[in-house]
Amino acid sequence: MRISTSLLTKISLDAMLDQQVKLSKTQLQVTTGRQIISPSDDPYGSARSLDLDESVKLNEQYQDNAGYAQNRLTLEEGTLTGVGNAVQRIRELMIVANNDSQNSETRRFIREEIVQLLDQVLSLSNAVDSNGEYIFAGYQGKTKPFAVDGAGNYSYFGDKGARLLKMSSSTSVAMGDSGESTFLTIKNGNGTFNTQDLAGNKGTAIIDPGTVFGTYVADNYQVKFIPPQSGNLKDPVEYYVLDGQNQIIVPAANAGQTEAVYRAGVEARANVGIPYQEGAIIQGLDTLGVKITISGAPVVETTPSMDPVPVPPPAAIVLGQTDGFSVTPSKYQSLFATVKNFVDTLVTPQGTEEDLTRFHNAMNRNIIDLDQSMGRILEVRSRIGARLNTVEKQLDINESFSLQMKTTLSSIQDLDYSEAITRLNLQLTGLQAAQNAYTKIQGLSLFNYI
Amino acid sequence: MPSGDMLRVGISGLQVFQRTLNTIGHNISNVNTDGYSRQVVDLVPRYPTPSGDGFIGNGVRTSTTKRLFDEHAAEQVRSRSSTTEFFDIYHEFASQVDNLVADPDAGLSPAINAFFDSVQEVADDPSSIPARNVLLTDAEVLVDRFETMQEWFSDLQRAVNDKIFNEVTVVNELASSIADLNKDIIVATGIGGGQPPNDLLDQRDHLVDELSKHLNIRTIEATDGSINVYVGSGQSIVLSTRTMKLDPAQNIDDPTNMEVGYLDPVTGTTASISAMLSGGELGGILKYREEVLMPSVNSLGRVAIGIATVFNTQHNKGMDLTNNLGGDFFSLPYLPAIVAGDPPVAQLFATDGVNNTGASSVTVRLNDIQALTIDEYQLTFDPSGDYILKNLNTNQTDILTIAAAGPPIQFDPIYGMDIELSAVPAVNDKFFIRPNRQAARDIAVAIRDPNLIAAAHPLRTGIDVNNNSGDGAISETTITDYANADLLETVTITFRNSLGLPFPAVADVYDVTGVGIGLPQIGVPYVNADVDGDGIGDGDVLSFNGWDVRITGIPKDGDVFVVDANVNGVSDNRNALALSDLQTTGTMIGGNATFHDAYSELVVLVGNLTHQAEIGYESQSALLDQATQLKDSLSGVNLDEEAANMLAFQQAYAAAAQVIAAADEVFQTLISAVRR
Numbered sequence A: 001m002r003i004s005t006s007l008l009t010k011i012s013l014d015a016m017l018d019q020q021v022k023l024s025k026t027q028l029q030v031t032t033g034r035q036i037i038s039p040s041d042d043p044y045g046s047a048r049s050l051d052l053d054e055s056v057k058l059n060e061q062y063q064d065n066a067g068y069a070q071n072r073l074t075l076e077e078g079t080l081t082g083v084g085n086a087v088q089r090i091r092e093l094m095i096v097a098n099n100d101s102q103n104s105e106t107r108r109f110i111r112e113e114i115v116q117l118l119d120q121v122l123s124l125s126n127a128v129d130s131n132g133e134y135i136f137a138g139y140q141g142k143t144k145p146f147a148v149d150g151a152g153n154y155s156y157f158g159d160k161g162a163r164l165l166k167m168s169s170s171t172s173v174a175m176g177d178s179g180e181s182t183f184l185t186i187k188n189g190n191g192t193f194n195t196q197d198l199a200g201n202k203g204t205a206i207i208d209p210g211t212v213f214g215t216y217v218a219d220n221y222q223v224k225f226i227p228p229q230s231g232n233l234k235d236p237v238e239y240y241v242l243d244g245q246n247q248i249i250v251p252a253a254n255a256g257q258t259e260a261v262y263r264a265g266v267e268a269r270a271n272v273g274i275p276y277q278e279g280a281i282i283q284g285l286d287t288l289g290v291k292i293t294i295s296g297a298p299v300v301e302t303t304p305s306m307d308p309v310p311v312p313p314p315a316a317i318v319l320g321q322t323d324g325f326s327v328t329p330s331k332y333q334s335l336f337a338t339v340k341n342f343v344d345t346l347v348t349p350q351g352t353e354e355d356l357t358r359f360h361n362a363m364n365r366n367i368i369d370l371d372q373s374m375g376r377i378l379e380v381r382s383r384i385g386a387r388l389n390t391v392e393k394q395l396d397i398n399e400s401f402s403l404q405m406k407t408t409l410s411s412i413q414d415l416d417y418s419e420a421i422t423r424l425n426l427q428l429t430g431l432q433a434a435q436n437a438y439t440k441i442q443g444l445s446l447f448n449y450i
Numbered sequence B: 001m002p003s004g005d006m007l008r009v010g011i012s013g014l015q016v017f018q019r020t021l022n023t024i025g026h027n028i029s030n031v032n033t034d035g036y037s038r039q040v041v042d043l044v045p046r047y048p049t050p051s052g053d054g055f056i057g058n059g060v061r062t063s064t065t066k067r068l069f070d071e072h073a074a075e076q077v078r079s080r081s082s083t084t085e086f087f088d089i090y091h092e093f094a095s096q097v098d099n100l101v102a103d104p105d106a107g108l109s110p111a112i113n114a115f116f117d118s119v120q121e122v123a124d125d126p127s128s129i130p131a132r133n134v135l136l137t138d139a140e141v142l143v144d145r146f147e148t149m150q151e152w153f154s155d156l157q158r159a160v161n162d163k164i165f166n167e168v169t170v171v172n173e174l175a176s177s178i179a180d181l182n183k184d185i186i187v188a189t190g191i192g193g194g195q196p197p198n199d200l201l202d203q204r205d206h207l208v209d210e211l212s213k214h215l216n217i218r219t220i221e222a223t224d225g226s227i228n229v230y231v232g233s234g235q236s237i238v239l240s241t242r243t244m245k246l247d248p249a250q251n252i253d254d255p256t257n258m259e260v261g262y263l264d265p266v267t268g269t270t271a272s273i274s275a276m277l278s279g280g281e282l283g284g285i286l287k288y289r290e291e292v293l294m295p296s297v298n299s300l301g302r303v304a305i306g307i308a309t310v311f312n313t314q315h316n317k318g319m320d321l322t323n324n325l326g327g328d329f330f331s332l333p334y335l336p337a338i339v340a341g342d343p344p345v346a347q348l349f350a351t352d353g354v355n356n357t358g359a360s361s362v363t364v365r366l367n368d369i370q371a372l373t374i375d376e377y378q379l380t381f382d383p384s385g386d387y388i389l390k391n392l393n394t395n396q397t398d399i400l401t402i403a404a405a406g407p408p409i410q411f412d413p414i415y416g417m418d419i420e421l422s423a424v425p426a427v428n429d430k431f432f433i434r435p436n437r438q439a440a441r442d443i444a445v446a447i448r449d450p451n452l453i454a455a456a457h458p459l460r461t462g463i464d465v466n467n468n469s470g471d472g473a474i475s476e477t478t479i480t481d482y483a484n485a486d487l488l489e490t491v492t493i494t495f496r497n498s499l500g501l502p503f504p505a506v507a508d509v510y511d512v513t514g515v516g517i518g519l520p521q522i523g524v525p526y527v528n529a530d531v532d533g534d535g536i537g538d539g540d541v542l543s544f545n546g547w548d549v550r551i552t553g554i555p556k557d558g559d560v561f562v563v564d565a566n567v568n569g570v571s572d573n574r575n576a577l578a579l580s581d582l583q584t585t586g587t588m589i590g591g592n593a594t595f596h597d598a599y600s601e602l603v604v605l606v607g608n609l610t611h612q613a614e615i616g617y618e619s620q621s622a623l624l625d626q627a628t629q630l631k632d633s634l635s636g637v638n639l640d641e642e643a644a645n646m647l648a649f650q651q652a653y654a655a656a657a658q659v660i661a662a663a664d665e666v667f668q669t670l671i672s673a674v675r676r
Helices: A007-030 A043-098 A104-125 A181-186 A261-268 A336-347 A353-414 A417-443 B005-027 B073-103 B106-123 B129-191 B196-212 B282-315 B575-583 B595-635 B637-676
Strands: A146-148 A155-156 A164-166 A173-176 A193-197 A220-225 A239-241 A248-250 A300-304 A318-322 A322-331 B039-045 B060-068 B217-221 B227-231 B233-239 B246-251 B254-263 B270-272 B344-350 B350-352 B364-368 B377-381 B387-391 B398-399 B402-404 B408-412 B415-423 B432-434 B459-463 B489-498 B509-514 B521-525 B538-542 B547-552 B560-565
Touching: A007 A417, A007 B595, A007 B637, A043 A104, A043 A164, A043 A353, A043 B106, A043 B595, A104 A146, A104 A181, A104 B415, A155 A181, A155 A336, A164 B106, A164 B575, A173 A353, A173 B595, A181 A336, A181 A353, A193 A353, A220 A261, A220 A318, A261 A318, A318 A417, A336 A353, B005 B039, B005 B637, B060 B196, B073 B129, B073 B196, B073 B282, B073 B509, B073 B595, B106 B129, B106 B282, B106 B575, B106 B595, B129 B196, B129 B227, B129 B233, B129 B246, B129 B254, B196 B227, B196 B282, B246 B270, B254 B282, B282 B575, B282 B595, B350 B364, B364 B432, B415 B432, B459 B575, B509 B538, B547 B560, B575 B595
Parallel strands: none
Antiparallel strands: A146 A155, A164 A173, A193 A322, A220 A239, A220 A322, A239 A248, A300 A318, B039 B060, B217 B227, B227 B233, B246 B254, B254 B270, B344 B364, B350 B432, B364 B415, B377 B387, B377 B432, B387 B398, B402 B408, B408 B415, B459 B560, B489 B509, B489 B560, B509 B521, B538 B547
16 A cells, blocks of 8 residues: 555654653653543542542541540540539438437538538539530530529529430431439439328338339328227337328228228227338238338327226227328439438438437438439449440441541542553653654655665 | 657657656645645557558657545545544543543532531531531532532533634635635636646645534535535535525524524525534534533532522521521522412523513422433423423423413423413413523522521420429420421420329320410320330320420320420531431432432533543544545655656656657758768
8 A cells, every 4th residue: 555655754643642642641640649530531430439539528527526426425424423423422421411420510510511512513514515515404505504593492494405416327426415314304212102201200210212012003102000909009000001092002901991981990999900010011012012111110199198008998099190101103303402302401400309200211212312313323424435435436437437438449549650650661662662763764765865 | 750750759758758747746845735636647649640551659648637536535534534523522622521520629529528517517516606607618618619610611601602603614614615616626627628627626625624624514516526515414505606604693592502503595594503413523512512511510500409409498497596497598599389388499490482472481490309300491382282391402292281270370290390381372482491500500508697507406395304203205396397387386285184083093185285276285185006016105196386296105194295496405406417417318319319429420421421532532533544544545645656756757758858869860860961
């Protein structure tokens, strides 16, 4: 085939230009370090790397979120440790104050310290984070959650919100607990029911907080004492148990009777109660899930007085003050209310045996209530610990996920330098060869020889 | 034999060889002339003188000077250079879009990522004004990015328009030059007595070559030597010595785009022939606009509409720091909803045909972002009485179903759009719906005050902590109708025994009190049914004032639950979390694509088309090289060849001169013999 002189020139020129284009592309790759300069180089790869890039960025944000949660949870944990220590000290003081070696004056000193401690707890519960956000206010982060009025009553102005933070597309963590769930929604008594002496008790009988035994049937129960059937108050007094409708549960013989009817029977000296034995489990309630014991001597007053027993014993008596106790379902009682009850209890009269008994009953209640609060704080703290663990783990997972993503991303969009440099050298050689060929071929002409 | 004959024979050789050497010189001089075909002189013996002892040769003469030219090879070069130029310009323009869309700094992806990162920062710390300000700034950056990219696409549209204008000008000039040459060739052929005017033909062929680089043409040669040139589907632009000019004109129904018009010499009407043109730079730029540029604009616009409407819808469901329901975060042109009382909806871009004779005008609302396409549509009121919606990208047609005869006439939603005509249009009136065309420019940030970012849930629920003794719990609210006028009213739910029995009788009914439609409700039975079959009651769902709430567990007599406005819920991030979830939720394209995916689709589309154009260019230019080589193997000048020919004819010339010398010598010999 013939080849025209201009085509010969064009072919060698094109070859050179071609090499230059390739060389400049490789040069661009080497200088930017990117395998994909524009999406058309690898449309799928570039879309994929956009996706991966988004994942990496999102993951970094998740790491930030997790870090934020970690800070807040650590702050909350620290705050609650402070609260826990204060409450622990309050409990110690309660035990001390409950001891009969104390008198009303020493108890007043104790009260001073407790008021201090209460202030401390209050200020801890109003703790703020570095952004000035109250950490126990729920969603009401700019509202001071706890405040005390002139009468010493504590109010909560937050709500039950707990902010969630995303640590991955599927994992969230609560970055705190509301004041409501930490300090407020604490059941009093033993958490199921609450035992209390009836107002007007005159004896030395003290009730324990009781334990749940079997299935608890919620109701307002009362245990009330009556004189022994023997008529001799030297004998153990007897008791009966009422349900919320004022109907007799035990003695079984009178079950279902109203209290008035039953008591009329007692006054007619016809009805028998259950003999009271100090420290023995109160009958009738044990089958309803309530296991309580009473110790000390309840007062049972009658007219005529049964001590000593008149001879012959009267056919009928009139019941005066008869001590008793109530067992009611637990209600919510805040930590502050519990401590305030304690503070108030410390200044109740303690002069007489009767006062002291009332004092001890109240103190026992306060102690068990405080135990509930302490339990709650421990519970919240252990929940924080668990969350911190989760955060820690998620940080690790995210870290390795991120590494993986970055590796994949790098394999798609980053340049394999050794390959690129080899290619660059090859292309340089190619360009030089093309240039050489061009000058050689251009030199050739028959006219040179004419 | 007379010596004069010998002299004539010698002279014929001298003349012919001189002319041949002249042609060789012409070839050598034109070695670098584009479109030049090498010429050769055809030599034939002169007519011999008959005599009794045979024909006596009379020397040589030239029959013609011809150019070595193969019409078929030239045709191949034309068609391939047309395709090569097509891909070249396509690739050149497409790679500009290609480079932008996936740019790690200038593309949309980084702006979307940064925006949603800031949403999460607000979710981390919703009461922080700095975090909120950062979100607003990043929203501005995102909106700016939309605008910048749209602006940049508009620049490209203008560049395309300029290119079309220039191309059409060049095509018209070439066409008129070809017509001029046609005239010259007809004249020259006449003067030359039928001999081909080689150099004029070369010039014309070269112009035709040039023309085919700008668009695909077909040529037909007439008997008088002139050629006719046709484009598109048979529109003539050169008919012998006449030219029909192409007319670059704005598309009246889409003023941002320029079309190629053609004045039909038969009908006398001008119509756009853009869609029929193919090949060459003009065909390439038109195709690029159709396949790459406009889909990019629309795809970008759809992401803008998606982000604005989806984000707004969620933002409307939240509560801001001023204790009000969230307003719109982004602004787009919004219209009142068709159904009174429904929230406003985004308006999509649509125009009435400029040549419409009726007085109807079109309004298009967004019905469903997931169904919205990136195509453009034309709605025509057909003579048959049907409303025909034609997809201008795929040419698929749908007949619209009338939902309300109006006026205004409303149609059933189609492709995510609610189309409405203000009146019955005149027959053949057209309406153009380009739903995504303007959105990337129209989107803006609607709020300036960081307090107005709605990060919180509007409602909170609670129990009376000092009172409740049951273990009943209340869930958070789910908003079913955030437009409900009583949404933020306080509603109290109090449990009691239906017979009025005190505790411990079961609390089997509840009273709902507060402000709202249907309130108060007294004595609603509490149904704690076990729905999921795990043996534990799943509680009761209460729906009032546009919210749902679930009460679970066993409340006791007198237990109180409250639903009220989340006033001062500054640390609540529930709506911010819902907003940040939008980043990874499929809200676009049938519910399968995130905003990011919808944008990736554009990146892949543009990348693929650019890649194809690149490959097309490479393969076509290789084919072009082959065709050029083939054509040049016949028509091209080779200097070595010319040098060899030159030597040969120089020698022949010298020899012919010797013949004259010999004739002279013969003559002298004869004279000197006679003188004696």
